[in-house]
Amino acid sequence: MAAASQLTTIFQTFRPNAFSCSNNNNVKIPAIPNLKKQILGVAAGILAASAVAAAAPLEADATRIEYYATVSEPSCELNFVKSGLGYCDVVVGSGEEVPFAQLINVHYTARFADGIVFDSTYKRARPLTMRLGMGKVIKGLDQGILGGGGVPPMQVGGKRKLYIPPNLAYGPEPAGCFSGDCNIPANATLVYDVNFVEIYSGNRKL
Structure with a gap:
């Protein structure tokens, strides 16, 4: 029952309209009406979410560099x-x-x-x-x-x-x-x- 409850919670989280995840392959997974396909869609969604999480450190580094590039040195009198x-x-x-x-x-x-x-x-x-x-x-x-x-x-x-x-x-x-x-x-x-x-x-x- 606990496993079924968790699956229901996960499905409800990803259910609205469509779950889409952008990665190098531009994967987009639509919501599917019948239960069997819904379960497969949730599993694929979890895998895609994991892939995004794995890429997060690189994105964080890129954001840090971009931020540093826009911060000026302390002001001084010219x-x-x-x-x-x-x-x-x-x-x-x-x-x-x-x-x-x-x-x-x-x-x-x-x-x-x-x-x-x-x-x-x-x-x-x-x-x-x-x-x-x-x-x-x-x-x-x-x-x-x-x-x-x-x-x-x-x-x-x-x-x-x-x-x-x-x-x-x-x-x-x-x-x-x-x-x-x-x-x-x-x-x-x-x-x-x-x-x-x-x-x-x-x-x-x-």
Whole structure:
């Protein structure tokens, strides 16, 4: 009787209209009127629910990364230099200064001036390897990380906020375009939270 009662409770839980579970195979299990098929449907529903539960840790990790990518560093008072770049150090690093023309690893979150995130290495769960001083990145990142024009160079372990006006970003042209859709509009002001993780070890092979 106890087993029958539990089965009835489970069936009542999943009964409304249809039980559907999205997974890699897009499985959808409809409610079926006769008792035998109802029992089979409940069993399949339990298996599908178990599969969703097994996937939950991955979804939780993805949510955590997405959340971290949208959280800004603590605010600090920006210093503006002649070029129009604004910067302030949230954390002053204690390691080596960023080297000219060598590869470094940085984490960053990039936003528009209204705070909307358009890119983040945290979402990808790995830092970006970049080379500074060679025109490989936008001018605002070159000056803001490497230093110059009144901006001190960053040191390993440092975290810096950069306010990058359009003339030091992508200017009057949209950027990040694919199939007619552009991630960054023309004349966009960008705000970067930069974390100088390390000097890339592969530089030793150069």
